[in-house]
Amino acid sequence: MTTPNPNLVYLTRKCEFSAAHFYHNPELSPEENQRLFGKCNNRNGHGHNYTLQVTVKGEVDSRSGFVLDLQLLKDVLNREVLDALDHRFLNHEVPEFRHQVPTTENLAIAIWRRLQPKLQVARLHRVRVYEDPNLFVDFYGEE
Amino acid sequence: MTTPNPNLVYLTRKCEFSAAHFYHNPELSPEENQRLFGKCNNRNGHGHNYTLQVTVKGEVDSRSGFVLDLQLLKDVLNREVLDALDHRFLNHEVPEFRHQVPTTENLAIAIWRRLQPKLQVARLHRVRVYEDPNLFVDFYGEE
Amino acid sequence: MTTPNPNLVYLTRKCEFSAAHFYHNPELSPEENQRLFGKCNNRNGHGHNYTLQVTVKGEVDSRSGFVLDLQLLKDVLNREVLDALDHRFLNHEVPEFRHQVPTTENLAIAIWRRLQPKLQVARLHRVRVYEDPNLFVDFYGEE
Amino acid sequence: MTTPNPNLVYLTRKCEFSAAHFYHNPELSPEENQRLFGKCNNRNGHGHNYTLQVTVKGEVDSRSGFVLDLQLLKDVLNREVLDALDHRFLNHEVPEFRHQVPTTENLAIAIWRRLQPKLQVARLHRVRVYEDPNLFVDFYGEE
Amino acid sequence: MTTPNPNLVYLTRKCEFSAAHFYHNPELSPEENQRLFGKCNNRNGHGHNYTLQVTVKGEVDSRSGFVLDLQLLKDVLNREVLDALDHRFLNHEVPEFRHQVPTTENLAIAIWRRLQPKLQVARLHRVRVYEDPNLFVDFYGEE
Amino acid sequence: MTTPNPNLVYLTRKCEFSAAHFYHNPELSPEENQRLFGKCNNRNGHGHNYTLQVTVKGEVDSRSGFVLDLQLLKDVLNREVLDALDHRFLNHEVPEFRHQVPTTENLAIAIWRRLQPKLQVARLHRVRVYEDPNLFVDFYGEE
Numbered sequence: 001m002t003t004p005n006p007n008l009v010y011l012t013r014k015c016e017f018s019a020a021h022f023y024h025n026p027e028l029s030p031e032e033n034q035r036l037f038g039k040c041n042n043r044n045g046h047g048h049n050y051t052l053q054v055t056v057k058g059e060v061d062s063r064s065g066f067v068l069d070l071q072l073l074k075d076v077l078n079r080e081v082l083d084a085l086d087h088r089f090l091n092h093e094v095p096e097f098r099h100q101v102p103t104t105e106n107l108a109i110a111i112w113r114r115l116q117p118k119l120q121v122a123r124l125h126r127v128r129v130y131e132d133p134n135l136f137v138d139f140y141g142e143e
Numbered sequence: 144m145t146t147p148n149p150n151l152v153y154l155t156r157k158c159e160f161s162a163a164h165f166y167h168n169p170e171l172s173p174e175e176n177q178r179l180f181g182k183c184n185n186r187n188g189h190g191h192n193y194t195l196q197v198t199v200k201g202e203v204d205s206r207s208g209f210v211l212d213l214q215l216l217k218d219v220l221n222r223e224v225l226d227a228l229d230h231r232f233l234n235h236e237v238p239e240f241r242h243q244v245p246t247t248e249n250l251a252i253a254i255w256r257r258l259q260p261k262l263q264v265a266r267l268h269r270v271r272v273y274e275d276p277n278l279f280v281d282f283y284g285e286e
Numbered sequence: 287m288t289t290p291n292p293n294l295v296y297l298t299r300k301c302e303f304s305a306a307h308f309y310h311n312p313e314l315s316p317e318e319n320q321r322l323f324g325k326c327n328n329r330n331g332h333g334h335n336y337t338l339q340v341t342v343k344g345e346v347d348s349r350s351g352f353v354l355d356l357q358l359l360k361d362v363l364n365r366e367v368l369d370a371l372d373h374r375f376l377n378h379e380v381p382e383f384r385h386q387v388p389t390t391e392n393l394a395i396a397i398w399r400r401l402q403p404k405l406q407v408a409r410l411h412r413v414r415v416y417e418d419p420n421l422f423v424d425f426y427g428e429e
Numbered sequence: 430m431t432t433p434n435p436n437l438v439y440l441t442r443k444c445e446f447s448a449a450h451f452y453h454n455p456e457l458s459p460e461e462n463q464r465l466f467g468k469c470n471n472r473n474g475h476g477h478n479y480t481l482q483v484t485v486k487g488e489v490d491s492r493s494g495f496v497l498d499l500q501l502l503k504d505v506l507n508r509e510v511l512d513a514l515d516h517r518f519l520n521h522e523v524p525e526f527r528h529q530v531p532t533t534e535n536l537a538i539a540i541w542r543r544l545q546p547k548l549q550v551a552r553l554h555r556v557r558v559y560e561d562p563n564l565f566v567d568f569y570g571e572e
Numbered sequence: 573m574t575t576p577n578p579n580l581v582y583l584t585r586k587c588e589f590s591a592a593h594f595y596h597n598p599e600l601s602p603e604e605n606q607r608l609f610g611k612c613n614n615r616n617g618h619g620h621n622y623t624l625q626v627t628v629k630g631e632v633d634s635r636s637g638f639v640l641d642l643q644l645l646k647d648v649l650n651r652e653v654l655d656a657l658d659h660r661f662l663n664h665e666v667p668e669f670r671h672q673v674p675t676t677e678n679l680a681i682a683i684w685r686r687l688q689p690k691l692q693v694a695r696l697h698r699v700r701v702y703e704d705p706n707l708f709v710d711f712y713g714e715e
Numbered sequence: 716m717t718t719p720n721p722n723l724v725y726l727t728r729k730c731e732f733s734a735a736h737f738y739h740n741p742e743l744s745p746e747e748n749q750r751l752f753g754k755c756n757n758r759n760g761h762g763h764n765y766t767l768q769v770t771v772k773g774e775v776d777s778r779s780g781f782v783l784d785l786q787l788l789k790d791v792l793n794r795e796v797l798d799a800l801d802h803r804f805l806n807h808e809v810p811e812f813r814h815q816v817p818t819t820e821n822l823a824i825a826i827w828r829r830l831q832p833k834l835q836v837a838r839l840h841r842v843r844v845y846e847d848p849n850l851f852v853d854f855y856g857e858e
Contacts, residue, residue: 008857009820014849016275020163020190020232025635036636038643044232047163047190049275060824063740064751065816067852071753089163089187101637105581109632132159132192134586137639142580152391153424168492179493181500203395206311207322208387210423214324244494248438252489277443280496285437294571295534300563302704306592306619306661330661333592333619335704346538349454350465351530353566357467375592375616418588418621445847449735449762449804473804476735476762478847518735518759561731561764597778608779610786673780677724681775706729709782714723 010125011067012055015077017086020047021102024091045089050107051130052081054115058122068122080114104131108139116141153268154210155198158220160229163190164245167234188232193250194273195224197258201265211265223257247274251282259284296411297353298341301363303372306333307388310377331375336393337416338367340401342408354408366400390417394425402427439554440496441484444506446515449476450531453520474518479536480559481510483544487551497551509543533560537568545570582697583639584627587649589658592619593674596663617661622679623702624653626687628694640694652686676703680711688713725840726782727770730792732801735762736817739806760804765822766845767796769830773837783837795829819846823854831856 022045023037033041040046054077058067088094090102096110108129116124130136165188166180176184183189197220201210231237233245239253251272259267273279308331309323319327326332340363344353374380376388382396394415402410416422451474452466462470469475483506487496517523519531525539537558545553559565594617595609605613612618626649630639660666662674668682680701688696702708737760738752748756755761769792773782803809805817811825823844831839845851 007824007854009823010853010855011820012851012853018189018191018275020188023637025637028635039230042230042232044235045163045188045190046161046230046232047188047192048161049190049192060818060820063743065738065740065818065821067820070850087182087185087189089185089189092187103632103637105583105632105639106637108581109579132161135642136584138582138584139579140582150395150425151428152394153426154391155422155424157420166494168494171492203389203391206314208309208311208389208392210391213421246489246494248440248489248496249494251438252436278499279441281439281441282436283439293538293568295537296567296569297534298565298567304618304620304704306617325659328659328661330664331592331617331619332590332659332661333617333621334590335619335621346532346534349457351452351454351532351535353534356564373611373614373618375614375618378616418590447761447763447847449760468802471802471804473807474735474760474762475733475802475804476760476764477733478762478764516754516757516761518757518761521759561733595780597780600778675775675780677726677775677782678780680724681722707785708727710725710727711722712725 007060008057009060009067010055010057011122012053012126013070013073013077014051014053015082016049016051017082018047018049019085019088019090020045021090021097022046023101023103025101045091048131050085051136052077052111053126053128053130054111054124055126055128056119056122057125068119073119076115076118080118081111084114085111104129104135104137105139108137112139112141150203151200152203152210153198153200154265155196155269156213156216156220157194157196158225159192159194160225161190161192162228162231162233163188164233164240165189166244166246168244188234191274193228194279195220195254196269196271196273197254197267198269198271199262199265200268211262216262219258219261223261224254227257247272247278247280248282251280255282255284293346294343295346295353296341296343297408298339298412299356299359299363300337300339301368302335302337303368304333304335305371305374305376306331307376307383308332309387309389311387331377334417336371337422338363338397339412339414339416340397340410341412341414342405343411344408354405359405362401362404366404367397370400371397390415390421390423391425394423398425398427436489437486438489438496439484439486440551441482441555442499442502442506443480443482444511445478445480446511447476447478448514448517448519449474450519450526451475452530452532454530474520477560479514480565481506481540482555482557482559483540483553484555484557485548485551486554497548502548505544505547509547510540513543514540533558533564533566534568537566541568541570579632580629581632581639582627582629583694584625584698585642585645585649586623586625587654588621588623589654590619590621591657591660591662592617593662593669594618595673595675597673617663620703622657623708624649624683625698625700625702626683626696627698627700628691629697630694640691645691648687648690652690653683656686657683676701676707676709677711680709684711684713722775723772724775724782725770725772726837727768727841728785728788728792729766729768730797731764731766732797733762733764734800734803734805735760736805736812737761738816738818740816760806763846765800766851767792767826768841768843768845769826769839770841770843771834771837772840783834788834791830791833795833796826799829800826819844819850819852820854823852827854827856 023040090097100106108127112127127139166183233240243249251270255270270282309326376383386392394413398413413425452469519526529535537556541556556568595612662669672678680699684699699711737758738755805812815821823842827842842854
């Protein structure tokens with residue numbers, strides 16, 4: 001079995017998680033928080049069904065036809081991301097958001113940092129997070 | 144301008160809201176709550192982007208070609224449902240859920256009861272609530 | 287080959303068409319038209335990608351496993367509906383809308399009246415028209 | 430905890446499965462099969478990502494706020510439907526299709542007959558099967 | 573509150589508008605227009621629900637966790653794009669299309685040119701326009 | 716008619732096809748095949764509704780406003796891809812998969828190689844293949 005020449009492909013896997021959050025920066029005044037974050041500042045919190053797309057990049061293995069073992073990717077996603085974020089209140093239960101506002105921007109970066117060291121076989125290319133169908137953020141590990 | 148014979152149509156309008164919730168019945172033991180509700184029992188809460196479909200039923204007005212004024216429907220939806228539920232923690236901020244578990248089933252019924260008395264011109268036919276794209280509940284006002 | 291007992295199923299086929307329209311009732315004053323129809327009253331027109339769902343109802347034929355010949359349904363849909371409505375300006379080019387406002391309500395009824403006499407083998411059950419993903423109208427031939 | 434009056438709701442759960450099939454009736458001539466089934470008659474088979482929506486109907490339990498235990502529904506769906514159909518060649522591996530053409534119509538009926546005896550707590554109301562996003566069949570157990 | 577190192581993210585916001593158009597180049601003969609544009613050449617016009625995705629690129633602000641103020645983006649989108657295009661006949665009412673054919677390609681470029689000078693805080697990265705779910709055009713400001 | 720400066724756009728067209736396949740490498744033992752491919756190794760095969768997105772890149776023609784003739788793209792897609800893959804069993808009927816495992820990765824590369832030599836007017840930029848809504852592969856012709 002062959003794959004014609006080593007070839008670079010990008011594989012994307014989609015999954016979902018549900019979480020609650022609110023936006024608040026303790027270094028700002030209540031008025032400033034309200035102005036900046038509007039109804040997202042309600043400390044009771046509100047929630048989203050987040051959609052996560054994880055893209056890895058690599059050459060196709062000629063023996064399997066795969067860029068990476070999908071079961072491995074699924075295990076890493078479950079262990080590093082979904083177990084930590086799904087059915088959680090981000091501000092109270094996820095360490096990254098003790099000192100960061102849990103915006104979609106910071107969430108995409110946090111998920112990149114959780115996944116990147118655990119994916120050995122294929123390079124992480126992009127993390128995309130949809131807060132809802134009309135808003136999403138991409139992070140490519142660029143600084 | 145005419146509409147051919149009075150004719151009965153069903154018009155459905157879709158909208159979204161984001162909310163947090165958790166499942167807990169104070170009359171049950173912690174173990175029973177855990178068994179019944181699993182990870183949804185986490186009191187910190189988690190959240191969803193709910194999708195709401197409201198269906199009204201009526202004859203088409205021959206002058207306008209409408210079954211009801213869409214602006215009116217939108218105003219009622221905003222005032223009676225979205226202002227009360229969007230960006231809220233259902234258990235803590237919505238009166239219906241002080242004594243009911245905020246399941247999708249109870250949410251559909253609560254929305255029906257909020258809308259039904261306010262829609263005079265057209266009859267409310269169905270309330271459909273999606274908790275996520277894979278689960279939804281319909282309520283037709285049947286007892 | 288058998289189908290277990292004669293059984294009643296409902297088959298739905300989805301298709302799309304693009305059309306322009308505007309809302310105007312010549313029997314009303316300009317002010318009344320503006321009040322009733324808002325920005326939809328702009329006589330230059332605007333447009334939509336309409337989605338049409340046609341549902342037929344019938345018993346499954348044990349020889350074919352079909353409720354009706356899908357090619358036949360497709361031909362009827364193309365000839366009676368899509369050829370007449372797709373890439374048209376509804377007010378100017380579709381006879382039904384010379385004397386009716388081309389609302390989604392009237393469009394659903396017009397499509398029903400075009401299809402119903404042409405579908406002999408299976409009974410037409412429902413016509414659903416989406417004006418956009420957030421608004422749709424159902425017509426079941428009820429008067 | 431209460432649910433306001435016993436109330437009837439309809440809960441729908443969506444899931445997917447992938448399967449291969451072809452259409453062929455051994456009682457017909459090759460020409461007749463070709464005429465009736467076109468490219469679906471290719472005996473090598475082709476495939477679909479089917480989407481299944483299962484709707485149950487019942488009163489909301491005031492203690493849990495549920496119409497039925499979702500985990501139970503998921504278990505029944507997995508055991509009775511997905512294990513038998515997912516990643517299968519319907520004609521060769523699913524008993525119902527030894528003597529029936531595996532059309533979407535017959536598939537909806539077969540799934541109903543598999544589920545109906547196993548759902549005790551809530552009544553099965555509808556089985557909907559999408560062969561692709563543009564074609565679906567509903568079965569309500571009507572004969 | 574901190575965001576870990578300045579990091580570059582891409583944020584995309586989706587919105588919709590409805591418009592009518594037709595394709596016609598006055599410098600070409602009627603036959604040439606018909607050959608080139610087919611049924612899109614019908615001067616009465618037809619319409620679409622366009623979907624617009626606007627992507628901006630920038631570093632996350634550590635104070636807010638945002639790459640830009642979403643309300644500002646929304647205001648710019650409404651003022652520069654939606655007010656001008658929504659519920660309009662592109663050929664007759666939008667200045668860019670007096671001397672250009674209003675194809676999806678030219679529409680994406682026109683929207684880029686409207687937005688680019690008004691977005692100061694974050695750099696415009698991409699404009700994507702869907703004419704319908706099966707066809708879209710991306711413009712990145714490349715010449 | 717003009718298009719403002721020559722400008723580079725990316726146009727994407729989406730289409731679907733249905734096919735069956737299974738994963739198997741004859742150079743590996745049955746146990747190794749089972750370990751590597753799991754239930755996808757079932758030789759009877761299973762199937763998918765694949766979604767294909769083809770992106771071409773080029774400058775907008777000022778006369779037509781098009782980056783390429785959409786009818787030409789559609790013809791190439793039908794002749795080179797859909798006729799060969801739609802309603803086929805990939806392992807048995809598509810030459811590329813006699814010596815390659817028909818994974819989504821290899822399928823994206825195979826479609827690129829079929830299309831690339833036939834698109835003269837515009838450069839092929841990307842082939843994206845969805846095996847299902849949760850998994851897709853991109854190929855940009857990179858080696």
